[in-house]
Amino acid sequence: MTTGEVIWGTEGWPGPDFSQNAKGAVENSQLRRNLRKATATIRERRAGLVAETPDWQQLRAAGAAIKDRTLHNLDAYLEQFERNATEQGAHVHWARDATEANRVIADLIAETGQTEVIKVKSMATQEIGLVEALRQSGITAHETDLAELIIQLSSDRPSHIVVPALHRNRAEIQRIFREHMPDAPKDLTDDPNALAEAARLHLRRLFLTTKTAISGANFAIADTGGLLVAESEGNGRMCLTLPETLISVVGIEKLIPRFTDLEVFLQLLPRSATGERMNPYNSVWTGVTPNDGPQSVHIVLIDNGRTNALKDEIGRQALRCIRCAACLNVCPVYERTGGHAYGATYPGPIGAILTPMLVGVEHAPELPFASSLCGACYEVCPVEIDIPTVLVKLRHDAVKAKKHPAQDATFQAAAQAMSGRRRWTAALKTTRLIRFIRHAAPPPLSRWTRVRDLPDPPAEPFRDWWRKR
Numbered sequence: 269m270t271t272g273e274v275i276w277g278t279e280g281w282p283g284p285d286f287s288q289n290a291k292g293a294v295e296n297s298q299l300r301r302n303l304r305k306a307t308a309t310i311r312e313r314r315a316g317l318v319a320e321t322p323d324w325q326q327l328r329a330a331g332a333a334i335k336d337r338t339l340h341n342l343d344a345y346l347e348q349f350e351r352n353a354t355e356q357g358a359h360v361h362w363a364r365d366a367t368e369a370n371r372v373i374a375d376l377i378a379e380t381g382q383t384e385v386i387k388v389k390s391m392a393t394q395e396i397g398l399v400e401a402l403r404q405s406g407i408t409a410h411e412t413d414l415a416e417l418i419i420q421l422s423s424d425r426p427s428h429i430v431v432p433a434l435h436r437n438r439a440e441i442q443r444i445f446r447e448h449m450p451d452a453p454k455d456l457t458d459d460p461n462a463l464a465e466a467a468r469l470h471l472r473r474l475f476l477t478t479k480t481a482i483s484g485a486n487f488a489i490a491d492t493g494g495l496l497v498a499e500s501e502g503n504g505r506m507c508l509t510l511p512e513t514l515i516s517v518v519g520i521e522k523l524i525p526r527f528t529d530l531e532v533f534l535q536l537l538p539r540s541a542t543g544e545r546m547n548p549y550n551s552v553w554t555g556v557t558p559n560d561g562p563q564s565v566h567i568v569l570i571d572n573g574r575t576n577a578l579k580d581e582i583g584r585q586a587l588r589c590i591r592c593a594a595c596l597n598v599c600p601v602y603e604r605t606g607g608h609a610y611g612a613t614y615p616g617p618i619g620a621i622l623t624p625m626l627v628g629v630e631h632a633p634e635l636p637f638a639s640s641l642c643g644a645c646y647e648v649c650p651v652e653i654d655i656p657t658v659l660v661k662l663r664h665d666a667v668k669a670k671k672h673p674a675q676d677a678t679f680q681a682a683a684q685a686m687s688g689r690r691r692w693t694a695a696l697k698t699t700r701l702i703r704f705i706r707h708a709a710p711p712p713l714s715r716w717t718r719v720r721d722l723p724d725p726p727a728e729p730f731r732d733w734w735r736k737r
């Protein structure tokens with residue numbers, strides 16, 4: 269099953285039309301069933317763990333404050349991180365955009381002489397379209413996260429930040445493994461244990477033979493120069509320790525000032541992301557340790573639109589995001605459309621604000637409207653990102669960026685009518701016109717009335733009623 273109607277943009281960029289993509293998705297009942305089941309399960313687990321954490325609100329406030337402090341002094345923290353990572357033997361590279369980052373990484377791999385690499389799941393590499401860029405340079409990147417492996421084998425796209433194959437059920441995964449994984453057992457069933465075992469055996473060969481790995485990072489720690497990857501399957505630990513060369517792609521907003529700040533984030537992240545008290549694997553590495561783990565360690569720090577987002581006084585709070593996906597799991601829009609409808613790397617409420625800020629709202633003008641503004645995303649966000657407020661601000665920017673002559677003229681006329689008692693009284697007499705608009709408005713007005721209720725005005729306006737008495 270795929271959400272076949274989806275129109276994608278180029279890597280990291282949104283497709284042209286959320287509403288068109290969403291239409292195909294909501295008509296896919298299997299997709300909706302998969303989404304409903306998966307998001308409800310994670311939602312319940314998260315809610316249970318939050319309920320047993322008495323200082324949850326204080327932890328959220330602390331997470332937001334640490335991230336804000338980092339963002340306000342990002343230049344200084346980045347330099348501190350570079351200094352400390354370099355002192356520990358890592359090589360730090362800077363990339364302004366996806367093209368620059370992909371070129372740096374392809375060159376680093378070429379220097380090793382390898383043509384195959386293994387990969388830890390990473391949104392940053394997805395954002396810059398790394399796998400496709402490496403393919404064009406003759407390098408094959410193997411995903412090692414189970415869900416990413418399913419996505420890669422089926423030439424699909426991730427639909428969730430934490431659970432990329434959330435839109436697939438186990439019968440579909442069985443079919444994908446049988447058709448696309450050459451070493452899958454012929455009698456493979458859809459039993460979850462059997463599927464996991466098939467993937468484990470398939471990946472083990474790659475872990476033991478591949479000499480270069482690529483990762484992202486959940487956090488980059490300024491006062492030590494270290495990076496942290498949190499994961500559940502152990503594939504990350506394999507990639508981070510077994511190869512000779514490790515290249516980590518890290519967005520500049522991943523910085524936290526101190527190692528001790530992890531105390532806050534390692535409580536917030538697993539509870540919000542997977543509904544666990546702690547991640548099964550938290551791997552921290554700081555440069556090179558002689559004769560232990562990769563001996564060539566590179567860190568590629570990417571901007572790719574982040575400094576533009578930082579300029580936006582209201583929107584910059586999106587850079588606090590720790591990619592837990594809690595906002596996706598509670599979003600009524602995401603639950604019905606799935607992640608593909610957003611046509612870009614970051615789906616759901618965070619995608620609806622982050623993507624327009626990374627690529628420019630004029631390139632993603634529909635995404636800030638992909639929300640009911642119910643506020644559920646804000647309530648669960650572990651770093652208190654006020655997504656509804658940012659959405660409203662971006663809607664304003666999107667309207668300003670794109671001229672809507674008919675809409676502008678309608679609101680100007682409404683403003684005129686409401687600005688004087690006589691004019692308003694005259695306007696109220698046009699009830700027949702309002703009824704006509706409601707039931708048979710011609711384009712472009714019909715686009716508005718098709719999806720919004722325009723109540724019938726009362727047969728007798730209040731002023732007339734009052735005057736009679």
Ligand code: SF4
Pocket residue numbers: 540588589590591592593594595596618645648649650651652653
């Ligand atoms: S916006 Fe908040 S809830 Fe959504 S992914 Fe980011 S940190 Fe998690």
